[in-house]
Amino acid sequence: MPLIDMPDFSTDLLNEFAARRTERVNTPVIQPAEPFLDMAGEDLRRRIFLTESETGANLCLRPEFTIPVCLRHIETATGTPKRYSYLGEVFRQRREGSHEFYQAGIEDLGDTDIAGADARAIVDATGILKALLPAGRLELTLGDQAVFEAVVRALGLPLGWQKRLIHAFGDMAHLEALLDRLARPQPVTGLDREVTELIASGNEAELIARIDRTMEETGYSTNASRSPTEIARRLKEKLELAETRLDGGALLLLREFLTLQLPLAEAPAALAGFADAADLKLGSAIALFDARLTALANAGADLSAMTYRAAFGRPLDYYTGLVFEVTQAGSSAVLAGGGRFDRLLTLLGAKERIPAVGFSLWLDRIDTARSGVAGGKVETGFRADPPREEKTSQ
């Protein structure tokens, strides 16, 4: 392998990975495109380099490592826990900067000590960055989807509304739109009168039969993805959700929570205070948050350089808890981004649930930072990027 274009600190980096007892893995540069589009959404299509095989299969140049590393883990079926590291080129269509650049990182699969594994990912990412950038002052921003989920649950909203809010977490514009709807419920209009009556009288069986008949008549039965039952049940749920109004106080609480931003060391007290004042039971999410912080402190992490931001999340459905990113003081360029993705492996086809946490290092930005060039532009406008990148725009 010609290595002359690799960053000059690659050897140091690989030594750091080895010292952390990771197993270095490689994955092919040419990857099936479907898993990336399936996981990150169609928006990714214009950000990756797509091609087709002779037989029509969608292929792409590796846009990131997490999905290929996880797929490889599932295929090789070597069991957990596993700590994988990688270093290699990734390919993205970017408005600024090169289309091909190096990324490295660690994926920690199957460790059931969630708080411990979270803390280790943070300590590893910051420790490696410190080794590569001895002169720089690092800053870390941390978010936790599980805490947001706990707040939403504790507010006592119907399940459907909980799902909507949790799904939008990390996308402030979408979240704001949902909060507006909760503040000013709009009744559902334009529904067929007979359908309305069937729902009002609770005659679900007849409603389902009616939908089924129409589907038969219009030729939608054979290939229907959504069954009459699914449609009828969601219609009923929708009518209920449309009447849900979150009272002003609760709405204010939710908004107040989303503006929380404070030194990480002060976050447990602030969250406990918030829960008390609002009379919300945040239970296990807070316990995990605190346990992670304890694990960080025990590992000797520099908590003074870490900030908790309650609204920080990634709006992709496989992220479950911790998210974090690391910058250098005075720069907005994200040098490392990471998080917990406990749902990814089952979405990719793993038979059992495998807890997972990891991080990626942006070697081109680290290289720029090492050469002392200030700033470093950050791509903006990214939302549906694969793991780790998009937060920079939020």
Next chain:
Amino acid sequence: MNALTIALPSKGRIKDGTVEVFEKAGLAISAVGNDRSYRGRVEGIEGVEIAFLSASEIARELANGAVDFGVTGEDLVREGMAGPDQKVEFCARLGFGQADVVVAVPEIWLDVETMADLGDVAADFRARHGRRLQIATKYWRLTQQFFSSQHGIQLYRIVESLGATEGAPAAGQADIIVDITSTGSTLRANHLKILSDGVILKSEACLVRARKATHDEDPRVARIVEAVRAAL
């Protein structure tokens, strides 16, 4: 001075409408050689050539700056290039070729009337059906912008469909569609309905200019734009 090129559709309703508007604007178009020729000229103005192209090629040639003007549907221009407002200027809406690019779902989806409803369905789709919601369309760029940027919907897959898109849901190739419609009759015939906030773009034929620095000082450019606007 270099010749200016105006790209026009080589056939169909938009071609006929354009010829009419240009004639009213005092810019009568005549084919070079015979009627089937793909080159033409504009009477009464020197150094302006007509290139008859297919409607979708016109958007591409505008994006490349290979032609100076083009007449084509706004939908094709916005679908055909990234950052259209930086690359081209919509100089005039010509009042024909109207059609809407819309999000349409099966009529029987009684619970889905708005994009927000669709967002709920899309979010749950994989858990219920083992795959993402599928959208048949030829407008993948417009679809992405509308779903992701405007409605925060990320989790769906596009199934490219180059024709008879309205048939895709009943045939099981996709769950819903994004397509162009002028009267809605084809959608109705296929038991599809447009979402209440599902109009992505109200398109019509437009006179479109490729943004080029050389146009600033060129009197022919201003004259063409003014003449066409005055004829509407």
